[in-house]
Amino acid sequence: MSNFLTEFPEMPNKQFREFKKGVDASYKDFAREWGDFIDAMFEPLLKMLVFFEKTLIATPWPIFMIVLLGLTYWGSRSYKLVIGTFLAFVFIGYFRMWDETMSTIAIILTSVIMSVVIGLPTGIAMSRSDRTQSIVTPILDIMQTMPPFVYLIPIVMLMGIGKIPGLIAVVIYAIPPLIRLTNLGIREVDKEALEAADAFGATKKQKLYQVQLPLALPTIFAGINQTIMMALAMVIIASMIGVKGLGQPVLQSIYNQYFTKGVLYGLAIVIVAIVFDRVSQSYGQRIQKHRSGKIV
Amino acid sequence: MSEAKIQIKNLYKIFGKNPSAAMEHVKNGVGKDELLEKHNHVLGLKDINLDIQSESIQVVMGLSGSGKSTLIRHINRLIEPTDGSVTVDGDEVLKMNEEQLRSFRRSKTAMVFQRFALLPHKTVLQNTIFGLHIQNIAEEDAKKSALRWIERVGLSGYEDKYPQHLSGGMQQRVGLARALTNDGDILLMDEAFSALDPLIRKDMQDILLELQDELQKTVVFITHDLDEALKIGDRIAILKDGIMDQEGIPAEILLDPKTKYVKDFVEDVNRARVIKAKHIMSEINGQDLNGAMPIDQDEFIDRFIDKVIAEKPDNLLIQDKDKKNVGFLSTQKLSEILKR
Numbered sequence: 001m002s003n004f005l006t007e008f009p010e011m012p013n014k015q016f017r018e019f020k021k022g023v024d025a026s027y028k029d030f031a032r033e034w035g036d037f038i039d040a041m042f043e044p045l046l047k048m049l050v051f052f053e054k055t056l057i058a059t060p061w062p063i064f065m066i067v068l069l070g071l072t073y074w075g076s077r078s079y080k081l082v083i084g085t086f087l088a089f090v091f092i093g094y095f096r097m098w099d100e101t102m103s104t105i106a107i108i109l110t111s112v113i114m115s116v117v118i119g120l121p122t123g124i125a126m127s128r129s130d131r132t133q134s135i136v137t138p139i140l141d142i143m144q145t146m147p148p149f150v151y152l153i154p155i156v157m158l159m160g161i162g163k164i165p166g167l168i169a170v171v172i173y174a175i176p177p178l179i180r181l182t183n184l185g186i187r188e189v190d191k192e193a194l195e196a197a198d199a200f201g202a203t204k205k206q207k208l209y210q211v212q213l214p215l216a217l218p219t220i221f222a223g224i225n226q227t228i229m230m231a232l233a234m235v236i237i238a239s240m241i242g243v244k245g246l247g248q249p250v251l252q253s254i255y256n257q258y259f260t261k262g263v264l265y266g267l268a269i270v271i272v273a274i275v276f277d278r279v280s281q282s283y284g285q286r287i288q289k290h291r292s293g294k295i296v
Numbered sequence: 297m298s299e300a301k302i303q304i305k306n307l308y309k310i311f312g313k314n315p316s317a318a319m320e321h322v323k324n325g326v327g328k329d330e331l332l333e334k335h336n337h338v339l340g341l342k343d344i345n346l347d348i349q350s351e352s353i354q355v356v357m358g359l360s361g362s363g364k365s366t367l368i369r370h371i372n373r374l375i376e377p378t379d380g381s382v383t384v385d386g387d388e389v390l391k392m393n394e395e396q397l398r399s400f401r402r403s404k405t406a407m408v409f410q411r412f413a414l415l416p417h418k419t420v421l422q423n424t425i426f427g428l429h430i431q432n433i434a435e436e437d438a439k440k441s442a443l444r445w446i447e448r449v450g451l452s453g454y455e456d457k458y459p460q461h462l463s464g465g466m467q468q469r470v471g472l473a474r475a476l477t478n479d480g481d482i483l484l485m486d487e488a489f490s491a492l493d494p495l496i497r498k499d500m501q502d503i504l505l506e507l508q509d510e511l512q513k514t515v516v517f518i519t520h521d522l523d524e525a526l527k528i529g530d531r532i533a534i535l536k537d538g539i540m541d542q543e544g545i546p547a548e549i550l551l552d553p554k555t556k557y558v559k560d561f562v563e564d565v566n567r568a569r570v571i572k573a574k575h576i577m578s579e580i581n582g583q584d585l586n587g588a589m590p591i592d593q594d595e596f597i598d599r600f601i602d603k604v605i606a607e608k609p610d611n612l613l614i615q616d617k618d619k620k621n622v623g624f625l626s627t628q629k630l631s632e633i634l635k636r
Contacts (some may be wrong), residue, residue: 196413199372200427200478201402210430214417288417 104245123182166243185219221284300347307380312337355529547575577623
């Protein structure tokens with residue numbers, strides 16, 4: 001009796017070992033059987049990622065700089081930001097981190113595109129049905145709280161080490177805010193505007209494209225911004241399973257205690273993050289300028 | 297009288313989890329407060345019957361919570377009733393499927409909202425064009441028609457501004473232009489001018505009356521303001537707690553209030569300003585009307601009262617536009633009506 005109270009009635013050791021073995025074995029079987037198929041499924045994604053990476057690295061740096069600064073100006077209409085971006089990338093280039101930065105930008109680009117392609121429709125579906133919302137929300141909770149290292153294990157078992165598993169890990173980590181904020185943004189759309197659309201005989205599709213999405217855009221944009229930031233944060237962890245870029249040198253520096261190298265590459269990640277964040281945020285604000293107008 | 301444009305029959309609306317069960321209680325005479333307290337359902341509308349004539353302005357008046365906004369939303373079925381029938385041009389709105397309802401809303405009705413309900417990401421022109429745009433009408437035609445209405449409501453030059461750049465009164469002009477551009481026979485106005493300053497509200501009322509003279513639409517106008525109701529309504533229905541207390545022409549409501557609620561409502565109204573000669577005249581039955589003073593039947597009392605006081609005739613001879621005699625009014629009756 002006293003034993004019962006002091007020690008939790010746990011699974012016997014032998015059974016527990018067999019339980020773990022059993023799950024591992026069946027997952028391994030699954031991985032062996034389906035691994036190639038799943039690899040093939042993600043082939044186009046790999047191609048896209050490799051294409052971005054090669055193009056970015058192959059592009060002569062002055063051209064990249066001009067395009068980047070052009071995009072910065074187009075997005076933000078702010079010379080201050082353009083100058084800041086220029087100096088930041090001069091720092092990256094001068095301290096020999098250019099190619100790694102390009103690799104990182106390529107994977108961020110790919111994972112953000114993927115997140116939007118998956119996240120936006122998911123968020124829309126969630127906003128339309130409370131049932132869908134109640135199913136998706138706990139999944140998002142798991143995705144956000146489960147330590148990334150834990151879901152790296154099955155991904156690596158299934159697909160090995162490489163770019164695609166890294167990309168999947170980044171997307172799992174980065175997609176929840178976009179889904180959540182898309183859902184929230186659409187649910188928060190002014191009921192009267194929707195009622196007006198109804199009263200004028202708009203179809204569901206017309207309401208979505210002409211009322212709900214445009215009005216939710218600022219919130220959705222905040223979601224995309226969050227997704228970019230989280231994807232960047234994930235780059236270091238993803239580098240453990242073979243994602244090239246700014247993360248790998250940081251990882252090396254941890255193992256070998258290279259202080260300067262670690263700090264430099266860390267700074268490069270911060271720089272990319274700040275540039276992406278500022279540009280996407282000011283773009284988000286600019287496209288909704290008419291919302292805060294003055295009375296004539 | 298011809299068939300009414302909009303016929304509302306035995307309309308009930310109960311909000312809550314199980315409206316049909318609550319419906320039984322209501323039919324057994326349970327009132328609004330008791331229904332909420334004992335059965336946890338809100339009585340929105342109870343047994344509403346209303347015929348709205350084509351080309352007239354029907355005002356529905358009541359305080360907040362009286363169900364007036366609920367009622368107007370039944371006409372284009374933004375709200376599903378619990379029981380009853382709504383027909384427009386003889387077609388049962390409540391039996392329409394999704395597709396029919398959409399085309400009904402697109403072609404027959406247009407709505408103006410209390411808080412304007414404009415789309416903030418669209419310009420004045422794009423907002424005005426919205427109704428036609430979603431019907432996939434050719435851009436050129438839609439634009440032409442929208443620009444015409446923007447001009448009519450006095451917003452020329454603001455086509456490319458966003459709603460946030462406009463004052464409330466101007467925003468509601470956009471709302472009105474948007475509804476008119478849709479060109480349905482029926483204009484549903486849900487407290488359309490309630491959110492506006494008194495002066496601007498008066499402006500908008502005048503615009504509406506001026507347009508109505510020309511367009512002859514069937515207008516259903518919701519308001520909580522009696523002066524507004526009397527000014528623009530051809531007929532007025534008064535709602536209280538989801539029940540229709542009284543319905544009639546403005547003079548009827550003023551001169552013969554049926555319930556205490558209506559009486560309280562109309563008590564302080566300046567009758568001379570809202571009652572027209574035709575409302576209070578009697579039929580001519582061989583009376584001696586020699587020396588009677590001729591008055592147009594559509595004149596308000598306060599427009600001819602000074603003349604009556606100055607000349608002190610015994611009788612007034614009421615005439616229509618073509619100077620045909622249609623009735624008479626004794627000065628004594630006139631003074632009684634004004635004294636009451």
